[in-house]
Amino acid sequence: MDKRAVILLAFLLVLIPLASAQPEIILNVFIEENGEVVLAGTATENPSLEDVNYSNGSLAGISQFYTSKKEDIWTFEIRPSGDYQYYSLSVILPKNSILLGNTIKSNSEPKVFVNKKIEVDVEGKNSEPYLKFSYQIEQKDSSYPLIIPLSFILVAIIVAFVVFFKTKKKRDFIKKQEKEENEKLAIQNQQSQIQQQVESNKDVERFLNEREKQILNVLRKEGGKLTQAQIQKITNIPKAALSRHLKMLEIKELVHKTGKGKLNDIVLKE
Numbered sequence: 001m002d003k004r005a006v007i008l009l010a011f012l013l014v015l016i017p018l019a020s021a022q023p024e025i026i027l028n029v030f031i032e033e034n035g036e037v038v039l040a041g042t043a044t045e046n047p048s049l050e051d052v053n054y055s056n057g058s059l060a061g062i063s064q065f066y067t068s069k070k071e072d073i074w075t076f077e078i079r080p081s082g083d084y085q086y087y088s089l090s091v092i093l094p095k096n097s098i099l100l101g102n103t104i105k106s107n108s109e110p111k112v113f114v115n116k117k118i119e120v121d122v123e124g125k126n127s128e129p130y131l132k133f134s135y136q137i138e139q140k141d142s143s144y145p146l147i148i149p150l151s152f153i154l155v156a157i158i159v160a161f162v163v164f165f166k167t168k169k170k171r172d173f174i175k176k177q178e179k180e181e182n183e184k185l186a187i188q189n190q191q192s193q194i195q196q197q198v199e200s201n202k203d204v205e206r207f208l209n210e211r212e213k214q215i216l217n218v219l220r221k222e223g224g225k226l227t228q229a230q231i232q233k234i235t236n237i238p239k240a241a242l243s244r245h246l247k248m249l250e251i252k253e254l255v256h257k258t259g260k261g262k263l264n265d266i267v268l269k270e
Contacts, residue, residue: 022174023084025129026163027059029091033137035067035074040156041163047080073100077132086170087129093118096138103134123170208252211237211245216254216268224268228257231266 027041039052039061046054051063068075076091093099099118104110108124110131122131208216218234219226226234232242246266249255258265 022086023082024086024167025059025080025082025084026088026167027078027080027090027129028159028163029066029078029089031067031076031091031093033094034064035069036062036064037066037076038062042167043080045082047082049078049080072136073134074136075103075132075134079128079130081128083126083128086123086125086174087127088123088166088170089121089129089131091120091131093120093135094137098136098138100134100136103132105132106130125174208249209245211235211241212249215242215245215249215266219255219266219268226266227259228264228266 023044025041025043025047027039027043027047030038032038039049039059041059042057043054043059044057047059049059049061050065052059052061066076066078068077078089078091080087095117097118099112099120101112104112104120106122107127107130108122110133111121113119113121118135120131120133122129214235214237215231218231222230222234228242228246231237231246232239235242237245246255246257246264250257254269256267256269258267
């Protein structure tokens with residue numbers, strides 16, 4: 001069986017379409033020595049890629065549309081259509097390739113991994129995925145052993161599992177960011193409401209008499225809570241007058257009173 005067909009078949013059997021309410025694409029690309037490209041991955045919407053089939057969230061295809069060659073230099077370029085909240089492109093070059101680093105162009109910072117083969121990864125948020133670079137293929141010794149199809153199947157399965165767990169990790173990361181942003185917004189709204197209440201209280205205080213202002217200042221100074229007897233002792237306001245002033249402050253929703261008589265607790269409502 002042709003190795004390209006084996007890779008494609010393995011992905012179709014392993015990759016599970018991932019349903020998501022928000023636009024997302026994860027695409028793995030394998031470039032053959034002859035420039036032919038094997039593509040497989042998942043997406044929440046059709047990225048309209050040349051020679052790539054889209055069905056139930058899965059992407060699969062084989063094409064030479066994405067590579068071109070001038071003399072001994074190959075150029076790879078891909079641009080899935082659409083703006084995605086999250087995207088990940090992973091491109092594995094042919095064996096014995098030399099990546100021309102100064103030719104890499106992308107909408108986000110590319111990462112290059114070198115093992116037996118060179119891998120170029122890009123991932124980003126809230127933008128259109130794009131990746132372009134050039135590479136050369138060194139002349140290889142024809143005595144190298146052929147890679148059996150089973151090896152490609154194993155690699156495809158491993159990559160599929162990596163894609164699955166990587167997707168889950170990124171989704172958890174996005175959910176965490178959204179939760180933090182919502183909590184931050186809730187705190188800002190709460191602070192805004194408190195500020196509005198403070199400003200409202202300041203407007204009311206302009207119409208208070210001197211004794212009412214004196215009572216509020218004493219409560220602020222003493223931590224916002226005193227008994228009626230403590231307020232009377234500090235301000236020297238007669239008891240009957242103090243009761244009237246506290247009643248007016250309570251009506252104006254500036255203080256709140258609990259208890260009875262001298263044991264009343266007067267709490268500042270700020």
